[in-house]
Amino acid sequence: MATLYTQKDKNIRKTWFLITAFLVFIIGLGYVFSYQFNSPAILIGAVIFSFFMSFLSYWHSDKVALAISGAREVKHNENPELYHILENLCITAGLPMPKLYIIEENAPNAFATGRNPEHAVVAVTRGLLEKLNRSELEGVLAHELSHIGNYDMLLSTAVVVLVGFIALASDWFLRWSFWGRKSSNDDRGQLGAIMMLAGIVLAILSPLVATLIQLAISRKREFLADASGALLTRYPDGLASALQKIAADQTPLRAATSATAHLYISNPFSAGRRSQKISSLFMTHPPIKERIKALRDLQV
Numbered sequence: 001m002a003t004l005y006t007q008k009d010k011n012i013r014k015t016w017f018l019i020t021a022f023l024v025f026i027i028g029l030g031y032v033f034s035y036q037f038n039s040p041a042i043l044i045g046a047v048i049f050s051f052f053m054s055f056l057s058y059w060h061s062d063k064v065a066l067a068i069s070g071a072r073e074v075k076h077n078e079n080p081e082l083y084h085i086l087e088n089l090c091i092t093a094g095l096p097m098p099k100l101y102i103i104e105e106n107a108p109n110a111f112a113t114g115r116n117p118e119h120a121v122v123a124v125t126r127g128l129l130e131k132l133n134r135s136e137l138e139g140v141l142a143h144e145l146s147h148i149g150n151y152d153m154l155l156s157t158a159v160v161v162l163v164g165f166i167a168l169a170s171d172w173f174l175r176w177s178f179w180g181r182k183s184s185n186d187d188r189g190q191l192g193a194i195m196m197l198a199g200i201v202l203a204i205l206s207p208l209v210a211t212l213i214q215l216a217i218s219r220k221r222e223f224l225a226d227a228s229g230a231l232l233t234r235y236p237d238g239l240a241s242a243l244q245k246i247a248a249d250q251t252p253l254r255a256a257t258s259a260t261a262h263l264y265i266s267n268p269f270s271a272g273r274r275s276q277k278i279s280s281l282f283m284t285h286p287p288i289k290e291r292i293k294a295l296r297d298l299q300v
Helices: 007-036 040-069 080-093 126-131 134-149 152-182 186-233 236-248 288-296
Strands: 099-103 110-113 121-125
Touching: 007 040, 040 110, 040 121, 080 099, 080 134, 080 186, 099 126, 110 134, 110 152, 121 126, 121 134, 126 134, 134 152, 134 186, 134 236, 152 186, 186 236, 186 288, 236 288
Parallel strands: 099 121
Antiparallel strands: 110 121
16 A cells, blocks of 8 residues: 555656656647747747746745635744644654644635645644644644655646646647638648647647546545555544544635645535535545545554
């Protein structure tokens, strides 16, 4: 079974593969268009864009997530008990102490972000602190530390870049197709028609593909973080009980958006949806019942 200690290298390899594939694809696409339109500037622009987008996403994705969530940093003297719980778990996991943030929301939830363990952040809602007991809170924090130790956040950053490009690509193809069709050159006109067709196909399929890429990675990593978190605390029932309380709470989490929903320990949009008819394929998290069952069956 994959654990906190075996998944790190795998996620780092996946991340570099995704980033390399992204750079090669963008630069290759730029080369094709620069050749067809006889414009070296397109290739130069593709190279600059690919490196800039990768750099920006890697270094600033955590700041964006925190800003969107309205989280504020909490100092040790504001909540020493929370700090001590997290500090003890970090010692057990062999991880540096992340910064702590609080989201002033009554809905119980939490997430972790950051490009690596040395620049990690754990954010919890006010509701989580008020509605969970110590062992449950410890289970949630261990889950989030597992995301950090597994380098899930680094992988998620690369996925954000990939998914963002899929959406942009459809727009590029459509815009360039119109340029090609307006051109008097027959070759460019034919190229424009091809780009138009590719743009339409991408515009239809890209939202679905992007969503499936995000959700497939998110769902798998939640099971792993649950198991790794339980191994850290040696008490799976703590996290299982916390998930049960979080799922039962119907308070809406207003700070959550579609861009940050997959970061949270539990789907922030499930509140108020007692009966869900939508296929679990399109849920950002595995069903809570399945996660609780896996934890109850876990031998530590």
